[in-house]
Amino acid sequence: MRKYVLKRVLTAVFTLLVILLVLFILMQLMPGSPFNDEKLTDDQLQLLYEKYGLDKPIIVQFFNYVKNMFTGDFGVSYKISKNTPIAQLIASRLPISIGIGFMAVFIGALIGLILGIVAAIWHDTILDTIATIISVIGVSVPSYVFALALSFEFGFTLGWFPMLYSNSAQLSSSILPSVSLSMFTMASIARFTRSEMMEVMDSEYMLLAESKGLSGRALILRHALRNALIPIVTVLAPLIVDLMTGSLVVEKIFSIPGVGSLLVNAIQSNDYNVVISLSFIYSAMYIVIMLVVDILYGIIDPRIRLAKEDG
Amino acid sequence: MADIANENKYPDDGYSQDLFVLKEDAADITIDENFASQSFWKEVRAQFLKKKSAVFGLIAIIIITLLAIFGPGMNSYSYSDQDLSQKNLAPRVAWLEGLGIFDGSETISTTSGSKTTNGYEDSGLSDVYYWFGSDTFGRDIWTRTWSGARVSLIIAVAAALIDMIIGMSYGLISGFFGGKVDMVMQRILEVSNGIPRLVIVTLLLLVLSPGILTIVFALMLTEWIGMSRIARAEMLKLKEREFVLASRTLGAGSFFIIFKEVLPNIIGPIITQVMFSIPTAIFTEAFLSFVGLGIPVPQCSLGSLISEGFNSFTTHPYQIVPPIIVMALLMLSFNLVADGLREALDPKFKEM
């Protein structure tokens, strides 16, 4: 187990370094950095170079850059909000995005699990068909279509929920965005849970458990669910990526002041510094989540937890 | 051990003596009818066609593809023709007009309530028909929807095929050689998998200018991983099979074995994966367009059409409906076909 965790951590750190290297190179190549400003004189440039350590060897620069990124010193924005430190821009927005993302994962995972389990237990019945239809629609329709439909129906026509995000009514105005974001997660988890459950229920050990005379409920709870849920943990990570992508659009539709809409703005207005900083934050979040999921997987699966240390 | 029905006392069963002769057909019995009669692909096709949802998906894909090819040529408008005097006209179809639907009238909600207007009548356009309506620049939505579908399909299929080639080769090579090669290749894969797709795409768009090629390239960089995993897993399974070992004993080269012996045997799961990756590609393209990084105007894709429609969807909802329906139908159909294929190809799904 220790070896397993160590391996995951090393991979994660290495991945992050690769990403930082790419970002660093892009930073060097990008126009629009302070040093490309035509109004600067050579002397001023020289001063800036010294200030930012750009006269040092490239390797040192890179490690300075890594240090800055990890300490939250992302530099300043040039276009969106001139000379505002990016850290400050992000600080107010990140909690909003994480909050909505968390709500979406929660709703999606919960409903998805229930749908998947119901579909598997009563497979080939009307319940299964309904759950399958829901999940096929969920994976087939992009989250922003849901966002549009929901905001039109419940926001515009019925007026139950606000159409746009507002700071004064955070919870009620987060519901529509979270629900539309959660659709894909829900559908994927439902599909995956169903197929995992079906596979587990088809297995020899379920037959053995059945031959012991256990009741249906004991079979499902003690044997099927536990075995089916372990692999489900692994799909959470890729789903979070889709969630990040989806959040960009959903935040735009509901005018949510989160990091997603900030990234969209930054891309559209060519604010490279902000794009690169956000890329780092997204990558770091994703890598940490993946790492946590991997370790969690190791803990709940005895085959990994108790694997021989030399294997 | 008794009690088994005893019927052999005497042959009172009416069978005549001449039935009791040996057939002496030793030559015939070696023919194995069970296995000779069923071909794998025939079986797969039968299984696939039995699944109604998959057949529905296939038909929908064919219809949408045909419309994407011929739809834009079916009326006199082109995707970029603007006529500002004919903007925001609701759908109007000649032979449905009489029924009171698609007659060009629309209900507009305003702050003071809703009113029904007919743009065609108001502007005196008695013989002008926009089947899906016209947009805020007076462009024909029918033509734009199908040229958008065309662009989206081209992007998706191209990206999926390129991913297939890259991912498959990567996975097959990694799985076949195993050992150190596999380890290094898998570490590389793990690292690339650790970079969120969103980040790769946005960074790429910083460097390259938006357009079909850029989007295909972005999709190529992000979608090959799933494919390579499947190819590797299949390779690991097949590597130890007799026919591969036999081929190797006969002195076949590695690449011959990989591409001539193993590839034909894993084509099933690969096609399924391609079918699953097409909707992802359509989705990613739509997302990029929505964010404003898609196809440059006046060209359009389903994503950019939805994005345009979004701006006026509370006032003229009909503008956003066609691209959304076409896209949802496409994604749904590809998913259904992929599901059907997977089940038809997977022996686990066959009972008995």
Add this chain to the structure above:
Amino acid sequence: MADKIIEINNLDISFKTTAGLVHAIRGINVDLEKGETVAIVGESGSGKSVTMKAAMGILASNAVVNSGEILFHYTDDDGQPAMVDILQKDKRWIRNNINGRRISMVFQDPMTSLDPTMTIGKQIMEGMIWHYKTPKKEAWDKAVGLLKEVGIEDAQKRMKQYPHQLSGGMRQRVVIAIALACDPDLLICDEPTTALDVTIQAKILELIKKVQKERHIAVIYITHDLGVVATVADYVNVMYAGKIVEVGNVNEIYYDPKHPYTWGLLSAMPDLDTDDDRLYTIPGSPPNLLHEVKGDAFAARNKYAMKIDDEADPPMFQVSKTHWAATWLLDPRAPKVQMPKELSDRIERMKEAVRSAGKSID
């Protein structure tokens, strides 16, 4: 007979599949007395496992029982002898009274038949706690005892381990311990050694024999390997395409087989003594039971097929008090056909070997 434990009479089962109705079991009869061992031998797909799953009430949901009965004799909770037709009982009753408690099953592949996420101990104790509400401590001690009984050392330590930490042979011992946990009267072993190394196979068979003797329970072996049968079974049922084609005691089946299919199976057994180094296989494959079989299902693969085989399914012809076979070759009108020369030579050699070992064969 008073000591019968299970009687399967005229069992007939079909499966609903997407391709149509598959007639998997076509009227079979098996019975077994207490303490006896019967083997059901046949190729995969001949319906051996389906029959046993029917006896356990764990048939797949798409199975349809067309006719027949499975009579099970047992001692009820008040200590009175009782008899029940398992096919007439609902799943719940079977679960509470039969499965695990009175009939238990040992599965083919110990690598897949244990729950990978549950400790060995819990899996053994589960049945006892479920059926008898055995207190945890007692169940633990009993489970440790069972592990010792099936020959696992370090039983206390093994209790807390997971299946992947054990070798294949050990896992099969655990599966047997699970099967014995509730002191069943009948043990069904579904290919218990097929997935194991040859060296371990014999040990597992030895173990089952030992357990059977000590506990005086009846055992049904399901196998495709006549070699396994020879060492353990009292009676043998040879099954082909959902029917029993020959039944007899071990010696009758081995030394005086009557059905051409049994000849094929015996010829296909690997044999160290033969000078002929070709391994015999029965040509062709079992018929597709999706289509109703007319006449004798084995005819298409039978070197000795007669015209009558295409017309009618042969009845069971009695050979001796315990020996029956379903082949028209035993009909008085049929030409006299002898088993293949290679096989009769082989049987002679086997008899010789047994005689020289000083055992009797009748």
